[in-house]
Structure formats: structure tokens, C-alpha cells
Amino acid sequence: MQAQLIALDWGTTSLRAYKLAVGGQVLEQRSLSSGIMQLPSVPRMIAGQRCADGFELAFDEACGDWLDAQPGLAVIACGMVGSAQGWSEATYRDTPANVASLGTALNTVRSLRGVDVHIVPGVIERSRLPNVMRGEETQVLGALQGLPADAGGPLLIGLPGSHSKWVEVADGCIVHFDTFMTGELFAVLSEHSILGRTQQRGAPFDSEAFDRGVRVALSCEGENGPLSTLFSARTLGLTGELSPAGQTDYLSGLLIGHELVALANAQRRRRDSADLPSIMLIGNAQLCARYSRALERCGFARASLAEHATERGLWHLAEAAGLLGRTPAFN
């Protein structure tokens, strides 16, 4: 089948490439470690020229052969590739943002082989504490495309990760979002703080330790917040109540629990209602499973999981940008 679009999800540490056919059907996909912070550096020939530019090298590795076979293919990319440290900065668009407003604001960089790479801008919410995202906006818009048309009721989309995002949507628009640095905090504490010294890594998931961490975040001791409860990951070890193998998952549950307790309180305040919205999660399956587990323990209904959100989002943004010519919609 003839391809219609090359779609790139180009983040800090990885680059995923999709070759998409009419309707957004995935013909082929690849995953490379050439994120913008770890680009290739060995020079080689591209389009008849010796090239040492990391972005060009990574781009060529990801989809050079696809472009050789079909030189006219459109290319779209989302993620940190559009940041100030990326290939070409794509200025943030303000909330509310939807497929139309982002699709008509793509930033274009001309590659060495003469192909234009269209970069999706990130989204900024200029609230008192501003919030930004790059890449997640594409996933959210893709997940919305996958929803049945009659899906009603308030929906909150969660994207767990180093900087977890919680995104409120209305009428197909990203209207508000929050960022929690939970994943990065977990990583720096495990690698560089006193809590990491007694952690035994690499053990299988200890659901009991994880749930215990969530319970502490929900408890009256948890009201003092993570700055206070964190030390228990050490002291429960000192008193023999938590094994070294359980400490990692306890810390994970504790931090995710604090994130979700704060999220639930914020949602109740924003909606002025005790009811919590439905949750859809996008991201790494193992991490989403942890969040699903903790969400239920924090009073949320069972979360649904979005599939193919990135490639769906990129397809629809390319369509809105007029990169595809006349093609039927993804679904």
C-alpha cells in the first residue's frame, strides 16, 4: 500500500517513526534512541553531502529509506524536537488549543535532502503558574479522535511520566492542564538521595509496598505532603517494616499517591463537586497500570487506556495542515 505520511514522535531520549497510509493506517514503525539529547554524531553522506548535523543524521536514520522510496512523502513531527534545544523552535500555542489551531501553526524546517519537516508546536497555558507541554498535545488530540462521538461527561486525560500531565478537554480543545514532576522526582531521589542507598532495585513489582505508599499519601500523615512523608521510605526500612526490595515500589506508590490525592482535591475544587471525572490514560503500559491501580485507591473510577494516540494525533494534525491532499479521515 502506498504511504501518505511520515509521522515522527521525537522526544528527549527517543525517536519513534511511523509510515502511515490512507486513513492513518500504520504500515511500518520504528523506535530509535536518537532523542534530541542523544543525537548521533558520526558524520556520513546524506543527499550527496557530508553531514555532521545530529538532527539530519537522526532524521535520515529514522526514515531516509522511506523517503528514498517515496520522495514526495509529507513529514510531520511532534515533541521536544520543536523546543529551543530542538531542530527548530516551534513557538507554543496558547490554550484553548485543538487540531485546527495547532495544525495551522506548524513550524517547518527544510532538511538537507530537501524535504520539509513540519513540527507541531507545544501548548502553553498562561495561568499564574504557567504550564507547558510538547508532544502530549498531539497524543491528547489523537486520543480524542479515538473516542466514540457520543462519549459524554467530563473527561480528564492523564499522561504519566517524568512530568505527568493532567489535561482537561472540552469540545475537542485542550482547555486546562497541570504538570506534576512525579517521575523525575522519583528518579532523582532513587539515584541521588539517601533514599536510594537502601533501595534494592530490579525486583519484580511489589504491589503490597506500592499500595502501602498510596495509603500513606491518603492518610492523615499524608496531609503533611511529600516533603514530610518521603523520610518514611528510610525509617520504615530502619525499623524493619519495609524490605529493601519493597522500598522502590513504596516510594513510587507514595509519590503517585500524593500526585493523585492533590489531583482529586483540585478537580473537586474546580468542578465544585464531590464527583470525580472519568480518566483516560496515555503512555507506557507498565506506568499506566501503576496509575490505574492508584487512581482506583484514590476514589477515581477505573481508567481507560488510549491506544495509538500519537500516530492518530499526528495524522489528524497533518490533515488539518493540508499536508495529505484529499484523504478520508482516520476513523
Place this chain on the structure above:
Amino acid sequence: MQAQLIALDWGTTSLRAYKLAVGGQVLEQRSLSSGIMQLPSVPRMIAGQRCADGFELAFDEACGDWLDAQPGLAVIACGMVGSAQGWSEATYRDTPANVASLGTALNTVRSLRGVDVHIVPGVIERSRLPNVMRGEETQVLGALQGLPADAGGPLLIGLPGSHSKWVEVADGCIVHFDTFMTGELFAVLSEHSILGRTQQRGAPFDSEAFDRGVRVALSCEGENGPLSTLFSARTLGLTGELSPAGQTDYLSGLLIGHELVALANAQRRRRDSADLPSIMLIGNAQLCARYSRALERCGFARASLAEHATERGLWHLAEAAGLLGRTPAFN
């Protein structure tokens, strides 16, 4: 004047030595970098024997000449030297703990030169989330000795640091305490997270940025807790609202603010009263100044500062242990 006691405050990264005379008067003091995690390692002769033990080497550096001059001097030490990673483990004592209960529970290690080093045990509170301290108990007991006998009203003693302690005392006893990992979190985030990448270090104290951080912790956005507000140290920089030079102190104010907001709430709950207790701070002068500033902005009265808490505490513990013979009290 004849010395009566060698008092050591032996922590993770430093070792402070005091030569004390009758009444606890400081005759001489020294500060070494030989904390238990960075002990000297070059072997040399001690008491006629070749010695490679880091604790012996550090001990000899700190006060070998004092002991040569006065071989019968008593020696007392507090801090991480009594931890499982220390010279000899001094088992934690439970709350409530006072000078009498700790002074009669010293752990003794015989040094190579035949002198006994008496190590003060730490204190543990076996609450649902256990809390531990080593070294701070001595400072708290020393600070209490410095109080006028008629000092009335509830008092909360704060020891800001990597693991800040907030200690409630009653009738000369440590009855309850909390630990906040604020200082260590600030350090790991500044050194190892994305927030550190845009920080410009070494600038003079930016009180405006610090106060802004405290205000955010106190604001309705602050109710989402530090996991959520942390990202603003980056986004306020991205939007040009916070200079690289201000980011370090903004993060400091934000974290200290979250600590003190949680502390104020916890104190009001515990005392079932809107009134907050008086605060006495012990520790590094610059850090105490930051905490004083933030405490006032968080609704606490102006904090007082304890002086000479460590050496006072060690003196009184040595006295309670019967190490001093018959000597008049410190004050």
C-alpha cells in the same frame, strides 16, 4: 583553665570538636571535614601503633593533642558517629526522651589510645510513620538548657537542614517530631533535575525570588503540593518571568514554603487551635535566616535563635552520665 570534657559533634560530612571547662565554658573549638562519610585514610602511628582505621585517625586529628596534654579527659560524641555506618552503633531511644534518659544510655567505644568515647544515642518516635534523629536530640536538649526557667507557652524547635526536624518539647522531654526532606530535595533537584539546568548559581540572595516561592506555596496553586508547583521553577523561566539568577532562591522559597505551610496546618490540627506555637531555630545562620523570613510569611511569630546548643547539650548529657565528677551546671 583546666578542661573537663571533650565534646564531639560528629556528623556525615563534618566533625566539630570542643574542649570544655567547668560549667561548659568553651576553651577551644575546631571544625574538620572528617564526617563519617569522608574519613581520613592515610595510615599513621597512634599510641605507638600503625593505624589505618578512619574513625581512629579522625578522632586523633580532632583531639589527640588535647588528650596528650590531659590524658584523663572524658569524651562524649553525638551525631551520625552512632549510626549503623558510624564508629559504634548507639541504639535509638524512644520518645519521650530527655537529658536523663539519653545521658544514661550512652554507648561506649574504646579508642586505640585507651580513651572511652561515649556516644549519645539518637531518638526514635515509633509513630505509624516512624521518625528518627541523630545529633538533633543533643542540640534540642542544649537549647532547652539555655531557656529562662519561666519561659512558658508552647514551643516548637526547628532544625533546618537536609532533613529538617520540627521538635515538640514538654517538661524538658522530646515528645514528638517530624522530618521534612526539604534540604536534600533542594540539593538533588538543583544538581540532578531539569530545574537545575537553567539555574544560575552563586548569585547573592534574591529575597524577591525567595518570597515569591513562599507566596506560591501559600497560594491556591500551592494546595496541589510541591509535586505540582515545582514545574513553575522552569515555566516561569521559560516565560521570562523569573531570571536564571532568581531560580535557585525561588526554588528554595517554594520548598521551604511548602514545608512551613504543612507544618502550620499540622500544628493547628495537633493543638486544635488556630494559634501557632513560638519557634526556636537551631542551625546554620544563613539557613535559619531563610526559615525566619518564611516563617513570618506563613503566619508564625518571629523565631528566636538558639546559641551554642550542641556544646550545651553535650555538656549536660556528659553530666547526666556522670562523666564529669562533681561540677557546677552550665547555667
